[in-house]
Amino acid sequence: MRKPLAPTLALLALLAAQPAHATMERARAAEARGDLRTAQIELRNAARSTPNDGAVRAALAQISLELGDPDTADREARAALAAGYDRADATALRIRAQLALGRTRDLLREFPVPDASVPRDVAAQIYAGRALAHLSLEQRAEAKAAAEAGIEADPRAVEPHLALSAVAQVQGDEALAEREADAAVAADGRSVQALLRRAGIAYSKGDVQRAGELLDRALEIAPGHPLARVQRAEVRLRHNDIDGARSDVEVTLRNAPGLASANYIQALIYVATQDWRAADTALTRLGQTTLQNTSDGLLAFATVKAQLGQDAQAEEAAARAVARRPLDVRGVRLLASLQAKRGANRDAAATLAAYAQQGGRDPETLARLGEIHFSEGRRRQAEQAFRAAAEAQPGNAALQSRLAAIRLSLGDYAGMAEAAQAALAGGRDDPAARQMLALAAISRGEPEAAESELARLTPEQRRTEVAMLAEGSIRAMRLDIAGARQVLEAALQSNPNSIGARLGLARIAGSENRIADLARYLSEVLAADPENAQAAGLLLRAARPGNEALAALRAAQQAHPGSPIIAGTTARALLAAGDPAAASAVLDHEALRPRITNPALRLMQVEAHAARGAWADAETASRAAVAEQPNSAAARRQLALLLSRRDEHREAENVIEEGLRLTPNDPLLLGTSVMIAQQAGGPDAALAMADRLARRPGSLPAGAWLRGDFLMAQNRHAEAARAFSSAYSEGPTEPLALRLAAAHLGAGQPEEARRALQAWLERSPESPAVLATSARLDLQANRTADAERKLETLLRLLPNDGGVLNDFAWVLAQRGDRESLNRARPMAERAFALAPRPEVGDTLGLILLRSGDARRALQVLRHAYPDGNPPSPGMGVRYAAVLAEVGERDEARRQLTAALRTPSFPERAEGERLLARLGGGR
Structure with a gap:
């Protein structure tokens, strides 16, 4: 029987028995220290020196696969086979290269079902390759039969076991998937592919520690393996081992700088550490196409851009994030705040109203909708929004006070009296108004002004719930944490149903890393108000596999299985914890079915099914989302990508085309159309599609940057700069100016980036996004005086930022x-x-x-x-x-x-x- 395919180090060990060559020694040394790029160069030199050495060619093919270079891998595997290298090993390399290139149908034609003349070890490799090709074409029965035939041909071969494990996982048979992964590891404990497969299964089951141990073993064998490094970085990030995750990502990026998964994990590290500038660089380098393929990529991008004052880009990304998850209150609030900041209150109101109409019940978000309506003179709509906010949080006296004032302006005296009674609770001299002023000062970061307002209240009025919450906030801002806790605990004792006190105490517990206390307070909030998105969101941010926050979410979901807020948050936490099966169970619960038509939940359902490999279920849910929300660009994109995944590119294009007829300038749909073209025909086809869409009536302004965005995603920065420059000359906009600067930076042209930003500032001297980006470039170039001038302008424009x-x-x-x-x-x-x-x-x-x-x-x-x-x-x-x-x-x-x-x-x-x-x- 054939020995299982050895990893690169083992192949190089075979070469050590041959006459020593300096290039080979250097290749072995480079790989041993994890420097795959240098090892690949040395192997290429060796291949040129001894072109008919099959072992050298096979080693070069193997390391090229690890570096994400399947074209070279395929070429070298063919050369190894021609040079007489072990047929089974060379065949395995060729098959892996073909699969990496997406040539599934070609693979099935080139490697037909083996007959009796094919050696059993070679047949095992062919069956394994055919199984994976069938699987990628959604031919599950054929895939399983091929994998089983491969095991029968050579039970000691690793690849058929791995293929059957992959088939089982797609079919939802987790037990078989795990058994076959274990069989692969047992067949060859030094197979990196087997170890990676087993680690992935452990991670998906929430056994992060086991996954880490397996990945450690894989990296002992192949220290520079990019996928192993990226997976371990994700494991370490889950354990909050930021330094360890960063180390793994840095090694990976040295070997494979274009690996999207490594760049994304690096960006998440920066976001986790709130290093906004570094996160901005990393996310920009990834490009919009890649970000759209990640669960929180768009929201992370929008948040970072907003933190850096780059509001135009932040708003664009936030809009896509909200289209994808309309009930994610984080994205809704961010988008609305950015729209309001640029003076587009009607757009902000539309964003918040859509959230409310689809079932959103976060009190602060509904109150913001009421404020915008009131400022625009739409008092009836303002009353409705504040009534919904007050109903969502009955104990919030400030909301009741605002509702009372609006009802008074409408002449609704009975309604005003009811709301005022709830707000004042027997207070005198309009204490609610003072409390509102105090809370407004707190929101501006001015504790002295807030204290001044509270000082005007009587001692009795200062003991009301809202006043105590304000005082607790003031003490927390002054870092009197013990005092803040004492005040909030007193507020809770006086007002046992207080949501605000519990939220405040939960935040304090979180700041002190007391997760059990945080979970207890927020569980009480959700027990009283199952639609409290703020409490659910705080639990989600704290949730880690096995900790009290995740347990609290699961308990809340079990108590309120029909709550969209709790279901969505719990499913998101379970997905993050690597348990898509549990997330699917939450979203498939019978009690939630009447409300699953909510687009955000439906799309999360698609994501959960896809994460566990249930592609047919994912497609069914995605089609339902489009049927329920034909105008949802996010739903159409999700369906199109699922269709494109199984090579149904024409149907995918039709799904997007229907959406573009409704909204011809939707950036999400336009970008998806380019992505599908790339999947169907490669980069040239994608660029041709981008150019066609840019010429399409109604596609601007988003159509203008499609070509440049695609080139940026391909790390072709100089070409992207030319594309953005050409589009800018035809129709200058702020997004194009920012993109042009980013492209120049990516191409190593900081001075050109500075000039691009300066050109826009000459048109619009008070553009916050461009000012912030330009100031950052000035600081990097030691132009401190220029940076200070721009920051002064920014501070005038954004005094509370x-x-x-x-x-x-x-x-x-x-x-x-x-x-x-x-x-x-x-x-x-x-x-x-x-x-x-x-x-x-x-x-x-x-x-x-x-x-x-x-x-x-x-x-x-x-x-x-x-x-x-x-x-x-x-x-x-x-x-x-x-x-x-x-x-x-x-x-x-x-x-x-x-x-x-x-x-x-x-x-x-x-x-x-x-x-x-x-x-x-x-």
Whole structure:
């Protein structure tokens, strides 16, 4: 029987028995340290030196597969076969290359069912390849029969077991999928493909620890294997091992810089650490096409762009995210806020109204809809929105107060009296109005103004629920966490049904990493209000496999299986935890069926089915989504991609074409059309489609950047710059200016990027998105004065933007002089009050340290890093400096030791000097 296909190191070990060649020695050394690119180069040199050496050719084919270069792999596998290399091994390599190239039908023609003349080990490889080809064509019965025939031909071969495992998983037979993966590992414990398959199954079942162990074994065998590294990075990210995940991604990107999954995981690392600038770079590099294929890619992109003040791009991405998941309150709020920021209140109202009409019940979102309606003079609609908000959160006196005021303006005195009674609760001198003013000041990050409003209330009025919530918020903003907790607990004791107090206490618990307490408070909120998207969202953000937050979501779903908010949030958490089967069960629950017509839930149902390999179920759900919501671009895109996946490209195009007849300039549909063209005919076909769509009547403005977006997704930055430049010359827009700058940056042309942004600023001097991007480029080029001028303009335009305040404070802090520090401190304090994120705390901590207030700096940083671990080594060095200043030398040394594990970062020398002063050595 044939020995199973060996990984690259084993192939190279065979070569070691031949006369030694320097290139081969270097190839072995490069792969042993995980440098696959260098190993590939050395193998190419060896192949040129000894073109008829089949082992060299096979090794080059194998490593090319690992690097995502199937064309080279196919060519070299053919050469290995021609040179007399082991027929079964070479055939396995050829089949893997053909599958990677998507040539499934060609594979079935070239490798027919083996007859008796074909050696059994070769037959096993052919059957395994045919099984996977049939599977990709949705021919499941044929796929299973082929895989079983391969096992019968050679039970010791790895590939047929892996093929049968893949078939079983698609058919929903998880037990068989796991058994066959185990059989593959048993057949060859050094097969990286087998280990990856088994790790994937463990991960999908929520056994993240087992997945990590298997991936560790795979990387011991093949240290640079890109897919193994990416999968382990995802596992580590799930364990909140940011440094470990970052290390794996960096190795992967050195070997395969264009690997989309690695770039996406890197972007998620930056988002997790709230490193918005780095996240922006990573997500922009991925391109819109790739982001659309990820569950939260568009929302992550929109959030990052909004944090950086790039509102046009943020709004575009948020619109796509909302189209995909209309009840995801995060996307709805972000989109509406961006629309309102640019003065498009009608668009913002339409976004929020669509959320309400489809069953959204988040009180804050409904209240925002009411505010916009009222500001536009639509008082009846405002009353309806505030009534819905008040019904969603009955104990919210502020909402009742606002509802009372609107009803009074409508002349509805009876309704006004009812709402006022609920809001005032026996108070005097209109305490609700004062409380509303206090809450407004809190939302602006101005605790002093909020305290001033509360000071005008009587002691009795300050004991009302809303007043106590405001006081608790003020104390939390001032980092009096113990005091904030005491006030909120008192509010809860006085008002046992208080949603606001529980949410506030849950946030405090989260900031202190007390997940059990967070889960308890939010479970109580959901028990009282199953549609509270805020509570569900807080649980979702805290949920990890096996922790109390995920358990609380599952318990809430079991108690309220018909709640769309809880069902959607629970399913999202289960998908993130790698349990798509459980997510499908939640979304398929009988109690939810009357409300599953909600587009967001329906599309999540599609996602869950696809994640567990139930493609037929996914397509059925996707067709239902389109039938229920013909105008939903997200539903049409999902269906089109499922059709295209099984090579039904023409039907997929028809689905998109129907949508474009309804909304000819929908960017999601236009981009999907380009994607389908690429899948059907390759990059040239995609570019031709982009050009046709750009000329199509009604496709602008989105049609203008289709070609450039596709080229950016292909990492063809110079060509993308030319495409964006041509489109810009025909019709300049802000999105095109930003895209043109991004393309120039990707092509290594920062000066051209600066000029592109400057050209738009000459047209529109107060464009926040372009100002923020241009200021960032100025800082990178040490044009500090230019950056400050732009940040000053941004601050005037966005006075309550925590990110802008933080950036400006950081720039001022770098000067180091007393006047600049005095100017920076209130900015940084307000930024931290608005957004108590790690990077904002880092800025404030630095300013406080340089101002001589190390004790206050330590208080800030301990709040910013609730787990005691700064998210970046630079932050770690600054945290250590604060600790050293207040005399906590041991903890300072620990922080420095952890930070200095990172080989290279700007503050490393500073950290080494501080560690030496503390007696820790290098």
